[in-house]
Amino acid sequence: MDFEQGQEVASLRATLRSLVGEVLPASFHGAFTHDPADLALAQEFCRRLAEEHLLCPAWPSDVGGKDASVWEQTAMREEMWAAHEPRGAQYMGVNWVGPTLLRHGTEDQQALHLPPIAAGQVIWCQGFSEPDSGSDLASLSTTATRIDGGWQIDGQKIWTSYATMAQWCFLLARSSSETRRQAGLSVFLVPMATPGIEVRPIASMIGPHHLNEVFFDGVLVDDGALLGSEGNGWSIVQDVLSLERVGIARYARVDRLSSWAPHALAERWEDVPEALRARWVRLGVRTRRARLLAYRVVERQDAGTLSPVDAAAYRIAVTALDQEAAGVLVELAAFAPATEEARRFVSAAEDHARYAMASTVASGTTEVQRILLARSLVGRR
Amino acid sequence: MNTELCAEALEIGQLARRALDGVGGIEVARHAAQDPRAGDELVQRTLLPLGAFDLDPLGSEIELEAAAALCRAAGSVGAPSPLAERLLRPHGENAEGIEGAVIVGPDRRARIGGLEGTWWALDLHGATTLVRPRSVSGPIAELEVLEGIADQPERRVAAVLVLGCWTLLGTLDRALEMACGYAQDRQQFGAPLSSFQGLQFQLTEAEVERAGLEVLAHHALWSLQTGRDDALSDGLALRLAGLEAAEVVLRTAHQVHGAIGFCDETELSWLSRSVEPLRRLPFGTSQTTSLLGECLGAQPLTGLFTSQEAAR
Numbered sequence: 249m250d251f252e253q254g255q256e257v258a259s260l261r262a263t264l265r266s267l268v269g270e271v272l273p274a275s276f277h278g279a280f281t282h283d284p285a286d287l288a289l290a291q292e293f294c295r296r297l298a299e300e301h302l303l304c305p306a307w308p309s310d311v312g313g314k315d316a317s318v319w320e321q322t323a324m325r326e327e328m329w330a331a332h333e334p335r336g337a338q339y340m341g342v343n344w345v346g347p348t349l350l351r352h353g354t355e356d357q358q359a360l361h362l363p364p365i366a367a368g369q370v371i372w373c374q375g376f377s378e379p380d381s382g383s384d385l386a387s388l389s390t391t392a393t394r395i396d397g398g399w400q401i402d403g404q405k406i407w408t409s410y411a412t413m414a415q416w417c418f419l420l421a422r423s424s425s426e427t428r429r430q431a432g433l434s435v436f437l438v439p440m441a442t443p444g445i446e447v448r449p450i451a452s453m454i455g456p457h458h459l460n461e462v463f464f465d466g467v468l469v470d471d472g473a474l475l476g477s478e479g480n481g482w483s484i485v486q487d488v489l490s491l492e493r494v495g496i497a498r499y500a501r502v503d504r505l506s507s508w509a510p511h512a513l514a515e516r517w518e519d520v521p522e523a524l525r526a527r528w529v530r531l532g533v534r535t536r537r538a539r540l541l542a543y544r545v546v547e548r549q550d551a552g553t554l555s556p557v558d559a560a561a562y563r564i565a566v567t568a569l570d571q572e573a574a575g576v577l578v579e580l581a582a583f584a585p586a587t588e589e590a591r592r593f594v595s596a597a598e599d600h601a602r603y604a605m606a607s608t609v610a611s612g613t614t615e616v617q618r619i620l621l622a623r624s625l626v627g628r629r
Numbered sequence: 630m631n632t633e634l635c636a637e638a639l640e641i642g643q644l645a646r647r648a649l650d651g652v653g654g655i656e657v658a659r660h661a662a663q664d665p666r667a668g669d670e671l672v673q674r675t676l677l678p679l680g681a682f683d684l685d686p687l688g689s690e691i692e693l694e695a696a697a698a699l700c701r702a703a704g705s706v707g708a709p710s711p712l713a714e715r716l717l718r719p720h721g722e723n724a725e726g727i728e729g730a731v732i733v734g735p736d737r738r739a740r741i742g743g744l745e746g747t748w749w750a751l752d753l754h755g756a757t758t759l760v761r762p763r764s765v766s767g768p769i770a771e772l773e774v775l776e777g778i779a780d781q782p783e784r785r786v787a788a789v790l791v792l793g794c795w796t797l798l799g800t801l802d803r804a805l806e807m808a809c810g811y812a813q814d815r816q817q818f819g820a821p822l823s824s825f826q827g828l829q830f831q832l833t834e835a836e837v838e839r840a841g842l843e844v845l846a847h848h849a850l851w852s853l854q855t856g857r858d859d860a861l862s863d864g865l866a867l868r869l870a871g872l873e874a875a876e877v878v879l880r881t882a883h884q885v886h887g888a889i890g891f892c893d894e895t896e897l898s899w900l901s902r903s904v905e906p907l908r909r910l911p912f913g914t915s916q917t918t919s920l921l922g923e924c925l926g927a928q929p930l931t932g933l934f935t936s937q938e939a940a941r
Contacts, residue, residue, distance in 0.1 A: 249694070249851045250631045269941060326933060399727060503932045508939035510927035517927050526915075529922045532930035533866045534847075539932065540632070540844035547632055561840040564833065589940060615830075622829035625836055626809050 249541075253319045254390035260320050263300070264327040271296060272334055274592055277599045279336030280457040281398060287413065290336035294368030297335070299313070303368050304342045307350070311358070312366025318550045322543070326500035332599075333496075337410040337457075341372040342364040344488050345418050352476040352484055357437065361416070361502070373440070375419035375462060375606035376407040376485075380570050384617050386430045386482065391475050392421040398470040399436065401444075404463050411447045411460035418483060419464075423478050436473045444468070454606050494545050494559075495611055498566045499538040502573040505596055506531050509580045512593035516583045527576045535573070538566040570607035574600055632847050634694045641679060642698025648675045649706045653804075655896040658707030658903040665709060665743030665768050672703060672710035685720050687788060690854045691925060697795040704799025707903030709768060711740050713792030717785060719749060727759075730776040730782075732789050740906040742770040750774070751782040751789065753861075753920060768906045783861050784853065790864035791849045793907060794871040798846050800881065800904045801839045801878040807897050808882040815854050828885060835881040838874035845870050859931050865921040866930055872914045875904065 279290035297303040298312070306321045307313025316324070328335055335342065346365045349358055364370040381388040381537040390403025401421055411417070417438045426432035431530050440447070446465035450459040476484050506528060510517045520528075541562040548554040577597035584590035634642075649657060652675050658780060661668020676682070676699060686696035696716045703712045712870040714729035728746040731739035732753070741748065742765040750760040750772055762770035809832060812823040823829050845867050852863040879901050883890045890897045921930075929936060 249847060249852045249854065251848055253630055265938075265941070273940060289753075330933065346840055388689065497706075500933055503929075504934045504939045507929035507932065507934040507936050509936075510929070511936040511940045522919075522922075525922055526918045527932075529925065530869065532925070532932070533870050536823065536848070536866065536930060536932055537841040537845055537870060541841060541847055543630065543633060544844055547630060557836065559838070560833075561837045564837050565841060618830050618833040619826075621833040621836060622823075622826075625832050626812050626823035 253323065253513065256317070257319050257323045260302075260316075260323050261327055264302075264324070264331075267296060268327070268331045268334065272331065275595070276332055276334065277596065278332040280336070280455055282456055288338065290334050290338075293334040294336070294338045297350070298366060298368045303335070303338065304346055304533065307346060307362075307366065311350070311362045317414075318546050322494070322497070322546050324492065325497040329497045330500040330504040332501070335368075337364075337371040337373075337413060338368055340374060340410070340418075340452050341349070341370060345372045345416075348418075348484065348488050349475070351487060352435075354472075356472060357475065361437070370416060371410055372416045372418055373408050373411045373414035373416045373460075373462075375408060375417045375421075375438075377407045378404060379406050383613055385485070385575075386433070388420065388422060388433070390419075390421045390572045392423040392434060392436060394423075395468070398468060399473065401436065401438065401467040404461065406450075406459075406461050408447075408460045408462045409458050410460050411440070412449055412457055416440060417445075417462070420481050423481070430482040431479055433485075434478050435475040435481045435484050436469055437475055438467065438469055438473060442467050442469065451605050452453070456605055458606075489612075494542055494549075495563070497542065498570045498607060499535050499542065501600065502535050502569055503539070505537060505577055505593075506573060507598055508593055508596075509577070512587075512590050513580065514585055514590070516585045520580065520583055524576070524579055528580065531569075531573055531576050532570050538562070538569045541565050549593070555624065556620055557624045559622070560617045563612075563617045564614055564621065567607040567617075570600075570604040574604040577601065632844070634698060634847070635691055637691055638694035638698040640861055641681075641695045642702050643815055644679055645676060645681070645699050645702035646705055647706065648679065649702060651675075654706045655899050658709060658899040659767075659893075661686065661709035662899070664902075667743075668708070669710040669744055672708045672712065673715070676703075676712075681716065684716060686716055686792070687784060687853075688720070691848060693788070693854055696844070696899055699800070700792045700795035701799035704796035704801075704904070705803040707800060707803075707900040708796075709903055711744075711905075712738075713789055714748075717788050717792065719780070719785075730785055730789055731760075731772075732786055733760075733917070734911050737772045737774070738910060739770050739772055740768055740910050742768040744770070747775065748772075749778065749780075749782075751763075751786045754787060755782060757782050769910065787849075787860040787864035788853055790861075790868050791846070791853060794842070794846050794849070794864075794867045796906070797871045797875055797904065797907055798842050800900060801842065801874055804878050804882040804897065804900055805832070805839055806884040807900070808835065808878075812885050822885060831881045831884060835878045838877040842867075842874040843870050857931075862921060862924045862930060864915055865924060868912070869914065869917045869921060872908060872917060875908055876914075879904070887916070 279287045291427045301314040304313045378388045394401045419436045420470050423434040446463040447541035448461045452459045457511040578601045581594040581597040584594045630775040684692045686693040714731050718729040728748050730749040733750045741762050750758045757780040759775040760772040763773040764771045815822045849863045852860045
C-alpha cells in the first residue's frame with residue numbers, strides 16, 4: 249500500500265498555496281459576496297492559473313490543459329476548496345462543461361467554447377432544476393420547440409447559481425413529448441444575453457449569486473446551440489454526473505478550518521471545554537475518513553472499478569461532515585481572542601456554517617445518494 | 630497511490646475465511662462462548678496450516694498486511710481468539726514462550742479470559758510488563774503482573790490497536806451482509822423489508838460507517854508500515870472510528886432482524902456478542918477520544934494542513 253501522492257502533487261500544492269498567498273488577501277471568503285472586488289480577485293486568480301495551464305489541468309494540453317494525473321486533479325480540487333474556491337464560478341466551466349464539450353461537442357462548439365473556458369474568460373451556469381422538478385429532474389417542463397433554423401425555448405429554471413454573472417447557460421429542456429420522459433430531453437448551449445431571458449436573484453441566507461430564477465420567454469437559438477443529438481440530453485447529463493463523482497472536495501476546507509482552530513485560538517485553546525475538544529478530535533477523524541473515501545473513489549474510477557456504492561458512500565459522508573464541522577467550528581469561534589487572526593477565523597467559521605447548511609441539498613440531495621446506495625445494497629437479487 | 634492490500638495478503642485472507650467457515654463459521658463463536666480456551670485453540674489450529682503464526686507483522690510490510698487480512702477473516706466469524714494480540718507477540722531471544730501482546734488500561738484487564746501462559750501487557754504511556762491471566766469473568770481476565778520489561782512499545786501498541794480494528798471490520802462486514810440478506814428475504818406487509826425506505830436508509834448509514842472504517846483501517850496500516858511518528862494517534866483515531874461504526878452497524882443489523890436477531894438460533898446473535906469484549910477493551914469510545922485528544926494536544930490529526938499552514 250502507498251498513500252503518498254508523489255513529488256509532482258506536493259509541488260503542485262506548493263505552487264497553488266504560493267499563488268493563493270500572493271493573489272488573495274487572507275480575508276478572502278470566495279467570489280460570491282456583495283463586494284464586486286471579490287469577483288474581480290477571483291477572475292484575476294483564474295487568469296493567473298490559466299497562464300500556468302492550471303485552470304483546467306485535466307484537459308489535454310492542445311486545448312489549454314496539462315494532462316494532469318488524477319491525483320494532481322484531486323490536489324487541485326482540495327487546495328482550491330480549502331482556499332474558498334478562488335476559481336469561483338469558473339469551477340463549473342472547467343470541471344464539467346468543458347469536459348462534456350470535449351466528449352459531445354462539435355468542432356465548432358469546441359472551438360467557440362473551450363479557449364475562453366481554458367483562459368478563465370467566461371462564466372457558465374447550469375439550467376437544470378425547475379420549480380416543480382428538483383430531485384426528479386427528468387420531470388422538467390421547460391420546452392424547446394423546433395422552428396425554422398433553430399429552436400424556441402420557453403419555461404423557467406430555478407436555483408441557478410451564478411446566473412447573474414454568467415455569459416452562457418448549459419440548459420436541459422424538453423424537445424419532444426416522448427412517452428419515456430428521459431428520451432425527450434436535449435441540451436442547449438444558450439447565450440445568456442439572448443433576448444427573452446430574464447434573471448431574478450433570490451435573496452437567501454447562503455449569500456448572493458448562489459440562488460436565482462431564470463425565465464425563458466420565446467428565446468430563439470440556432471441549430472448550433474444543440475449539444476449532441478436531439479433527445480440525447482439525459483445521457484449527456486448522466487455523463488456530466490459521472491465527471492462529478494468526487495465533486496467538491498468539501499473535506500479540504502473542513503480540514504483547513506479545524507486544523508486552524510488551535511492556532512487561531514492561541515492561549516485560549518486551553519479554555520476550550522473538554523467536551524468541545526472531544527468533538528474537535530472526532531471531527532479530525534471524520535475529516536480524514538471523508539478524504540480517504542474520496543481517494544478510494546478517485547483510485548477506483550481511474551482503474552475502471554468504481555462501484556456506485558463507493559461514490560454514494562463518499563458523498564453521504566462528506567456532506568454530513570460539512571454540517572458536523574459547522575457546529576464544532578462555530579462553538580470554537582466563541583473562544584477566539586481579540587487578534588486579527590482570530591477575527592479571520594471567526595469570519596471563516598461563520599461563512600462555513602452558513603454555507604454548510606446547503607451541502608446536503610446542493611448537487612443532488614443526500615436522500616438521492618441514499619436511494620442509489622440502497623439500490624446497490626439491497627436491490628433486486 | 631495504492632490503497633488496497635497486496636495480492637498475497639488478500640489471498641491469505643480468503644484462505645483463512647474459507648478455513649474458518651470450514652470448521653463451522655460462526656459456530657466457532659458459539660463454541661467459544663461455552664469454552665473460551667477451546668475456541669481459541671480451534672482458531673489457532675485452523676490458521677496454523679496457513680502459516681499465520683510464522684508471521685512477524687512488524688517485520689515486513691507484506692506480513693503486516695497478511696496479518697490484517699487474517700484478523701478481518703477471524704472477525705467475520707466472530708472468532709473470540711485474541712488473534713491480533715497473538716500475531717503481535719514479541720519475537721527474539723528474550724521473547725521465548727510469550728503468548729502475545731495485549732494493551733491494558735488502568736484496571737489491568739484483557740480479552741484473554743480462560744487462556745494460559747505469559748503475555749506482554751502494553752500501556753499507552755510506554756510501560757511493558759510480563760503478566761498472566763488471573764481471575765476470569767467470561768472472556769475477560771484480570772492480569773497478574775510478574776515483572777517489568779524494557780521495550781519500546783509504541784509501534785507495537787499502535788499495531789495491536791490497528792489489527793484489533795481489522796478484526797472489528799471483519800465482524801461489521803459480516804453483520805451488514807446478514808442485515809442486507811435478511812432485509813431481502815423477510816416479508817412483511819406483503820413485501821420484503823428491503824422495500825421500505827425507512828430500513829433502506831438505516832442500511833445506507835451502516836454502510837457509510839463500515840466503508841469509512843475500511844478506508845481508515847488501510848490508512849492506519851500504511852502508517853505503521855512506513856514508521857510514521859503518528860502511528861499511535863492514527864491507531865487511536867482508527868479505534869474511535871471503529872467503535873462508532875460498530876455501534877451503528879450492529880444496532881442496524883439487530884433492528885433489521887427484529888426479535889429473531891437476539892435468539893441463539895441466529896448467527897447475528899453470536900456475532901454481536903462475540904465482539905463485545907473487543908468493543909470494551911482496552912478502551913471504550915469516550916476513553917479512546919480522550920486518549921486521542923491527549924496524544925494530539927493542540928496539533929490536528931495529520932491531514933492536508935498543519936495548524937500553522939492552515940493559518941496562512
